[in-house]
Amino acid sequence: MLGTVTELDLRLIRVFLTVVEAGGISAAQTALNTTQPTISAQLATLEARVGFRLCERGRGGFSVTPKGTQFIEAARRLLAAAEGFRVEVQHINRKVSGSINIGLLGQIDPVANRKIGQAVARLRARHEGLYFHFTELSSSLLEEKIINGHIDLAIGYFWHRLPSIDYFPLFPETQIAYCAPSHPLFEQVGALTREDVSGFDWVWPSHPLPEMPAPTSIERLTVLTDSMDGAALLILSGQHLGFLPQHYATRHEQLGQLHPLNPDLLRYEVSFHAAVRHSARQRDLVSAFLNELIEIFGSPL
Template sequence: MLGNVSELDIRLIRVFLAVVEAGGVSAAQTALNTTQPTISAQLSSLETRLGFRLCHRGRAGFALTQKGSQFLDAARRLLAAAEGFRLEVQHINRTLSGTLNIGLLGQIDPVANKNIALAIARLRARHEGLYFQFTELSSSFLEEKIINGHLDLAIGYFWRRLDTLDYFSLFRETQIAYCGSSHPLFDQAGTLSREDVAEHQWVWPSHPLPEMPAPTSIERLTALTDSMDGAALLILSGQHLGFLPQHYAARHVDLGQLHALNPEQLRYEVCFHAAVRRSTRQSDLVSAFLTELMDVFGVG
């Protein structure tokens, strides 16, 4: 009697099912792509392993025995279960689960935010067991949190370009120099030169990017902050000039609270990157999200 079902047994059972579905040994030759003697030998081998006869075959035609009919039902259930197992394993292999900890620089351009949301939607549509946890941080903390393992991936602009991190360019942001409505330069703003603004006090990032040339001497950079909201408040106070993302300042410009000093000259472009630890770059979760990000932003 058949004990543990081996790979050989599965092959022989498939032969038996093919013969039943074809209605006989001769008819099954095409489906099995083999000869009638080989099929007969395989059926005999299966019957020997089972310890009972499955079917009558010969000149009188093909017919299942009573035990053969019972075995047919059991064989179909076995192979259906095996196929279900195969599909389930494939699904496990395709499906990601877990939590991605994402760090974001605050006040990202709405268009860029929409693309990030699209990347999330695409990934979640395929992997319902995947969850996201977001933390909003200033640039000075994003890299630190990635390195110490508190974040899996961060989106922002980075000035240090650490050897232990990989950086992937996503999109660019325009930053323009502004003054507040109570600043002495407000009524002249629009075509001011660098010489016109160099003697005034500025708010400046604590960690400026290489692509950010200082608009004045270091003595005039009298307020340092990595907070965009903090920089905006200092500029709105009329006490400082400073750079803000164009999309962020737009609402204040519309309200007459800010004016660009010279949008053609006093501006610069910063590149936003996705940053990940090199040790986690090949993580399935991180790699899948990074791939989606680069696809929706059209980079890579």
């Protein structure tokens, strides 16, 4: 009588069920890809393991015994349970559940946004139980939220390089200086010099990056803001000059609402990074999403 069910027992049970479904040992040879003597030996071994005869076989043909009939039902339930267990374990391994909290700088280039979406899609294709929570934050809040644990990963540009945070470059952004038609310099746009624009008021980021040299004296940086929409409104008012991401200002240019002061001179490039706490990188989900971002942005935009 069986005490424990081994892997060998499972193989022998499958042989027996195949013989039953084929209607005999001879007919099962092709399905099992083995010889009749081998099958007979395997059935005998199984019968020795269970302690009773499962089937009659010989010159009189093949037939299942009454106990064999009961065994067939039990065996099918066993194999179905084993298959269900295998599938469930694979499901556990493939479909990790959990959530990732992401902080994003507002008004990211649509092309870059599409790639971030691709990273999300790739990860959720492997882990359907995974959920993302996206929060739009100003650049001044991204690092703060990372440090205090409110977000797991941030995508933006950062003026600090804090030792407790890892930074991974993703993509560049071009910022260009603009003015509106009502500004006194509008008639001269296109070839203005730094000296030409230094005597006017500017809207300026609250936390400028090292890549962003001030275009005028600090007295002329009369408005400080981390809001891109706020900066655009002030430039559109005709009272201020200011830098905006080129992708953001394109629509205003098409409508004739803004024009670059000198796109070859009054411009700079900033680098967007993914930023994570050292401890957050230990989480499998955060690390997996970070790896997807790095891989996707490693290809041409």
